[in-house]
Amino acid sequence: MKEILVLHTGGTISMQADANGKVAPNQVNPMTQVGLDIDNINLTVIDFLNLPSPHIIPKHMLALYHKIKEIGDNYDGIVITHGTDTLEETAYFLDTMEVPDIPIVVTGAMRSSNEIGSDGIYNYLTAIKVASHDKSKGKGVLVVMNDEIHAAKYVTKTHTTNVSTFQTPTHGPLGVIMKNDILFFKTAEPRVRFDLQTVSGTVPIIKAYAGMGDGSILSLLNPDSIQGLVIEALGAGNIPPLAAPEVQRLIALGIPVALVSRCFNGIAEPVYAYQGGGAMLRDVGVMFVKELNAPKARLKLLIALNAGLNGQDLKDYIEG
Secondary structure, three states: OEEEEEEEOOOHHHEEEOOOOOEEEOOOOHHHHOOOOOOOEEEEEEEOOOOOHHHOOHHHHHHHHHHHHHHHHHOOEEEEEOOOOOHHHHHHHHHOEOOOOOOEEEEOOOOOOOOOOOOHHHHHHHHHHHHOOHHHOOOOOEEEEOOEEEEOOOOEEOOOOOOOOEEOOOOOOOEEEOOOOEEEOOOOOOOOOEOOOOOOOOOOEEEOOOOOOOOOHHHHOOOOOOOOEEEEEEOOOEOOHHHHHHHHHHHHOOOOEEEEEOOOOOOOOOOOOOOOOHHHHHHOOOEEOOOOOHHHHHHHHHHHHHOOOOHHHHHHHHHO
């Protein structure tokens, strides 16, 4: 008998649509009323939060980690239900923490629990299937949606309403759910893990655009009110020339700046040596984040700063 812990946190999977089609949380999470009789699996269900995922902040993610660390060793696997808007961020946060060495699966739904074609219960069931499977151990935190298994590090929401919204650019999914089994195509990467007790600080994200200059939001940032910055740069990792001095100003004031590409696929790298080009930015101290999108790069930098990393250690972790 496999013991599986379920932690509900809210989101569309736990909401219902009213007669006018407006979707909102209930006082009672309907997912806690779902009874699943699955052979050889015993579920322990905790209604941990009941929040729309845009309301989730890093402190909620940290609280979820602490709950998992507190009781996770008593179980063979964990399933977390979560709203899809920030699901990938919570999954990535947990993937960087010192969670127990058991399968941890995050899932959600694109349609509320009483809509026609609701995908919530099916995703919930398949997430339990993955969390209880021996093949899932050692793969890191997983995201299971629409019969696909994705790595928390790389998965992202790609569509506003489609049930197949979660995709992994460049890499593709880690595996798939079959009728009577699960199949993994890939193994997980080694990862650095942290045991944070608190998380605080402000790390904004700024997206580069054509014509971005010295009157942009970069010049308005108060270095006393931020602890770091993530730039979603053009192409392989470039910004317009008039924005480059503002980045240099922030770095000179001790603000760590990390960079990702705004492209859906590919890897940010310092190639171009012109003003604002990636090579120039790297020379002045910008850190290039490989393969993460901006929200996850923000969490990576925030976690590293809260873990006390600085100097070369910070650079090695951010660029690793």
